[in-house]
Amino acid sequence: MPQSTGLRPVHWLLLLISAVAYVALAYTVPRQSFWLLLTWMAVAFGAYAALWYTRLPLKAGLAAALLLRLLWLPALPPFSDDYHRFRWDGLLVAAGINPYQFRPDEFTLPGHPAQTQAKTGLADTLSPVQHPPQHLLSAAAQHQLAVEYPLLNSPHYYSVYPPVCQAVFVAAVKMFPTSATGFAFLLRLVLLAAELVTAWLLGRLLLAFGQDARRALLYLLNPLVLVELTGNLHFEALVICLLLLLLGLLWRGRVVLAGVALGLAVATKFLPLLVLPLLVRRLGWWRWLLFSVVTGATLLVVFVPFLSWELFSNIGKSLNLYFRSFEFNASFYYLLRPVGQWLTGYNEIARIGPALALTTAVGGLLLAAREPHPNWPMLPRALLLLLTLYYLLATTVHPWYITPLVALSVFSHYRFALVWSGMAVLSYAAYQTLAYTENLWLVGLEYAVVIGLFLWEMRRPRPRPVADLRQR
Template identity: 85%
Template sequence: MPRLTGLRPIHWLLLLLSAGAYAAVAYTVPRQNFWLLLSWMMVAFGAYAGLWYTRLPLKAGLVAALLLRLIWLPALPPLSDDYHRFRWDGLLVVAGINPYQFRPDEFTLPGRPAQTPAKTGLADTVSPARHPPQHLLSGTVLQQLAAEYPLLNSPHYYSVYPPVCQAIFAGAVRVFPTSAMGFAFLLRLVLLAAELVTVGLLWRLLVAFGLDKHRALLYILNPLVIVELTGNLHFEALVICLLLLTLWLLWRKRVALAGGVLGLAVATKFLPVLVVPLLLRRLCWRRWLLFSATTGATLLLVFGPFLSWELLLNIGKSLNLYFRSFEFNASVYYLLRPLGQWVTGYNEIARIGPALALTTAVGGLLLAAREAHPTWPTLPRTLLLLLTLYYLLATTVHPWYITPLVALSVFSSYRYALVWSGMAVLSYAAYQTLAYTENLWLVALEYVVVLSVFGWDLRRPVPTSAADQRQR
C-alpha cells in the first residue's frame, strides 16, 4: 500500500480534522443532536474542500480514503436505523421465509401478538392478516426477531429491498446469527469491498475518457459518501459500483455482460433502470435489445427464488406507498403541496406524487431523445441530469440518495451535486423530535443553494473530453 508521503503540513492538518470529525459522528453524536452533528459535518466538509483545493496527492488520497472508512469498522450505524430491517429480512431468508410475503407486524413474537390491518391503520393498503410459517423459526430466531421488532422503522410495510440486498443480508446472518454488531461489521466489509472496486473503476474510466485521475478524490473523500455508505450501511455503495462497471463494460463493447451487471444493479436498488433509455442512441437496435434481454434475464434469475404473485403485489404496494404517502426533504413537491391543500382542503400527495414520477419518466425520454452527440464519455453527465430531475421531483429525498450524483459528477464539470451532498445534511434536523418534524426553512435553504449552483453550472460551457472528441 502506498504511504502517505509527499504531504504538506496543511494536508496532515486537514486529514486529522477529517478523522476527528468522523470519529465523533461515529461514536459520540446521537442523531437527535442535530446542531452537534451539523458542526462536525461542517468540519468534515471544510477539510474535504481544503484537501481538494490544496491538491492532495492522488495516491495519498486513496490511502486516506481507506483509512477514514476504517474508522467506522466497529461502529453500529450512527444516523440510520435501516440496518434493523436488513437484519430482520436476513433472519427470515435464512429460515426459509420469503421476506416479501409478510410484514413484521404479522408475526407473533415473544411478548407481542400479531396485529391485524385494522390495528395498524393500514387496512386499505395491506392484505388481510395471514399467518406466517413460524414453525420454520427456532426459538432463538424468534427471540432475535422480538429484539429487532421495536427497533424497526417500518414494521407495517413489506420489505422493499431487492434480492441482491436480501442475499447479502442472509449471508451476514449466517456468519453472525445472534450478533447485531457482527452483522453490521460484515455488511460494512461488503460495502467497503464495493467502494474499493469503485475506486479502480473511477481510475480506469477517467483515464479512458481523457480526464484527470485526481477527480476520483471528489467522490472517495466526500464526507456524505463516507458517512452514509460506509457509516450508515446504505447500499448505494454497491449500486454505484455496479453502474460504473456497466459503463466500463459498455466502453469495452462487452454489451451482454454489461446488461447482466446492470440487472444486478437494478436487483440492488430499482433506480438504475433509468439508464436504459439513455443507451438506445449509443447502441444499435440489435445491441440495445441484447443488452435489455440480458438485463431482464438477470433480473428473472435473481428474483426467481422469491418469485410469486404476492411478491409483485406487495412490492407494488410498497412502491405505491412510496409515491403516494411518503414525504421527506422534497423540493418541487413541497411547493405543490400547499397549492393542493388550498384547492381541495387536504394533502394531495396521492395525486401529486405519481404525477411527478410520470413527469420524470417523460423528462427522461425527452432527455434521451434530444441529447446532442450521445457518447459513452457523456453518459455519466446525462445520467446525472436525469437523476437530478428525478430527485427534484421526488417526494422523498434522503441524504444518501445524493451519493450516486456525487459519483457521476466526477465525470463532468458540474459541481452542484457536491454542494448538494453538503446541504443535504440539513435534512437531519427532522430527527430532533420523535415525530420527525422537518424545518421547512432549512429545506428551503438547502434547495435555494443547490438550485443556484445548478443554474450556474448549466450556464458554463461544457468541456469536451479527449475520448468524447475521438468518438465524435
C-alpha cells in the same frame, strides 16, 4: 515524511481533522443532536474542500479514503435505523421465509403477542391473505426477531429491498445470528469491498476518458459518502460500483456482460433502470434489445428464489405508497403541496407524486432523444442530469440518495451535486424528535442553494466533449 509522500504539513493537519470528525460522528453523536451533528459534518466538509483545493496527491488520497472508512468498522450505524430491517429480512430468509410475502406486524413474537391486531389504518390497506409460517423459525430466531421488532421504522410495510441486498443480509445473519454488531460489521465489509472496486473503476474510467484521475477523490473523500454508505450501511455503495462497472463494460463493447451488471444493479436498487433510454442511441436498437434482454434475464435469475404472486403484489403496493404517501426533504413537491391543499382542502400527494414521477419519465425520454453527444464519456453527465431531475421532483429525498450524483459528477464539470451532498445534511434536523418534524426553512435553504448553483452551472459553457474512439 512529507517529502517522500508528496504530503505537505497542511495535508496531515486536514487529514487529522477529518479523522477526528469521523470518530466523533461514528461514536459520540446521537442522531437527535442535530446541531452537534451539523457541526462535525461542517468540519468534515471543510476539511474535504481544503484537501481538494490544496491538491492532496492521488495516492495519499486513496490511502486516506480507505483509512477513514476503516475508522467506522466497529460502529453500529449512527444516523440510520434501516439496518434493523436489513437484519429482520436476513433472519426470515435464513429460516426459509420469503420476506416479500409478510409484513413484520403479521408475526406473533415473544413479548409482542398482540402486534397482529395492533395495525394502523395504513396497514389495514395492505391486509394479508395468509399467516406467516412461524413454525419455520427456531426459538433463537424468534427471540432475535422480537428484539428487532421494536426498533423497526417500517413494521407495517412489506420489504422493498431487492434480492442482491437480501443475499448480503442472509449471509451476515448466518455468520452472526445473534449479534447486531457482527451483522453490521459484515455488511460494512461488503460495502467497503464495493468501494474499493469503485475506487479502481473511477481511476480507470477517468483516465480512459482523458480526465484527471485525481477527480476520483471528489467522491472517495466526500463526507456524505463516508457517513451514509460506510457509516450508515446504505447499499447505494454497491449500486454505484455496479453502475461504474456497467459504464466500463459498455466502453469496452462488452454488451452482454454490461447487461448482467445492470441487472445486478437493479436487483440492488430499482433506480438504475432509468439509464435504459440513455443507451438506445449509443447502442443502436438491436444491441440495445440484446442488452435489455440480458438485463431482464439477470433479474429473473436473481428473483427466482423469491418468485410468487405476493412478490409483485406487495412490492407494487410498497412502491405505490412511496410515490403516493411518503414525503421527506422534497423540493418542488413542497411547493405544489400547499397549492393542492388550497384547491381541495387536503394533501394531494396521491396525485402530485405520480404526476411528478411521470414528468421525470417524460424528461428522461426527451433528454435521451435530444442529447447532443451520445457517446460513452458523456453518459455519466446525462445520467447525472436525469437523476437530478428525478430527485428534484421526488417526494422523498433521503441524504444517501445523493451519493450516486456525487459519483457521476466527477466525470463532468458540474459541482452542484457536491454542494447538494453538503446541504442535504440539513435534512437531519427532522430527527430531533420522534415525530420526524421537518424544518421547512432549512429545506428551503438547501434547495435554494442547490437549484441556484445548478442553474448557474447549466448556463456556463460546456467543455468540448471527449472523443469516443470506441463508439460503434
